[in-house]
Amino acid sequence: MTRYILGDLRTGRPILDLPVMSGPWDDRLHVAETVKVTVDLNDEDVQSLVLRNSATPAQAYLGVVEGDTIMACGPIWTRSYSRPDRTLELGARGMASYFDHRLVLPLLAASIGVDQWTVPDPLDATKTIPNPLLSTVFNGISLGTMAKRLVQQARTFTGGNVPIVFQPDEVADATKTYLGADFKPVWEAIADLINRLDGPEVNFQPRFMADGLGVEWLMQTGTVAQPLITSPSVIEWDVTAQESPVSDFTTKEDATKVGSRAFQMGGRQMDDVLVARAYDSTLVDAGYPLMELFDASHSSVSEQPTLDSYAAADVRAGKFPTEVWSFTVEAHPVDEDGFSAGPQLGSYAVGDFADLSISPWDAVKGTGDPYLPGDKYRMRVIGISGDARGEKVKIDCAPIVRA
Secondary structure, three states: OEEEEEEEOOOOOOOEEOOOOEOOEEEEOOEEEEEEEEEEOOOHHHHOOOHHHHOOOOOEEEEEEEOOEEEEEEEEEEEEEEOOOOEEEEEEEOHHHHHHHOEOOOHHHHOOOHHHOEEEEOOEEEEEEEOHHHOEEEEEEOHHHHHHHHHHHHHOOOOOOOOEEEOOOOEEEEEEEEOHHHOOEHHHHHHHHHOOOOOOOEEEEEEEOOOOOOEEEEEEEOOOOOOOOOOOOEEEEEOOOOOOOEEEEEEEEEOOOOOOEEEEEEOHHHOOOEEEEEEOOHHHHOOOOOOEEEEOOOOOOOOHHHHHHHHHHHHHHOOOOEEEEEEEEEOOOEOOOOOEOOOOOOOOOOOOEEEEEEOOOEOOOOEOOOOOOOEEEEEEEEEEEEOOOOOEEEEEEOOEEOO
């Protein structure tokens, strides 16, 4: 059964059940979930919630629940009322979206004089440098723990202690310094860590508090040994079986980001140009014409190794055309006797791996698949989306490369 809930973002409490007319939701890897609902204000149950107060944007959260599992939940950012229709639309995004609105700053930034954000340069008295007291410095911890510390620091400010639960620290040899004067958003800093070569995945997993009366978010971070956030179990779907719960199966191939040589440009915060370059001969050796890639989206990067890692990731990802698989599955498949049969929504999540079985094509019987070779394909789920009906969900898989 699909249900929608409201609550206070700072405390996670209380949980209010929200009747909805429609409620599409979407959960994707590395992106804050989205939940959008439309409610009928002619409904007395809806009226009793006094949504003008209980669903205040940036103060309340909105979530969607399947059984005991919260599929998506986070701050409400948009609200739209239509008096002629007497309907209200609420739009929310996952907890990661809150950290688009927080900056990488130590607690001192809230009280230090604004004239003390710079200090004289000890090497040149005619110049100033950012005050090191306003820097955020990490040493001897993993990239995942750095992401955790960024969030923990943001929670030290008055009003910033949203209900987040953390994993243990992980010791490593990584170091990183953030200058307060850069005013870097926390989620942007975390995304930079995720996008590093072998960077950890980060996810804010909503869940019910132990007493069931509130919502909290577990901040999941990948480790040095296992950067991916995934379940040890593997989902299985038979795509071509006669009574398959899978439908609307499609594949799409894209070669627009293929390239052998990649350039990255950074150095903006040093008022200088920083260039990184990477090359892989695989495509050229295979007979492809030379293709090049350029990306200036990391222009604030000031460290050459970091920029080099982005360029290396570009050529690694651009080595071959990608193919994306997507399909629809029954949210709660059952057998002919009405018993659960196959993966149930809530038992798998974004990041999990799935085995998709496809039978060889039999032209006489018309079974199997005439395009894809019969085999078992290991895929990673990177997107799950559903609606208020709760009957089916769409699954998007990670792009695969085909030589």
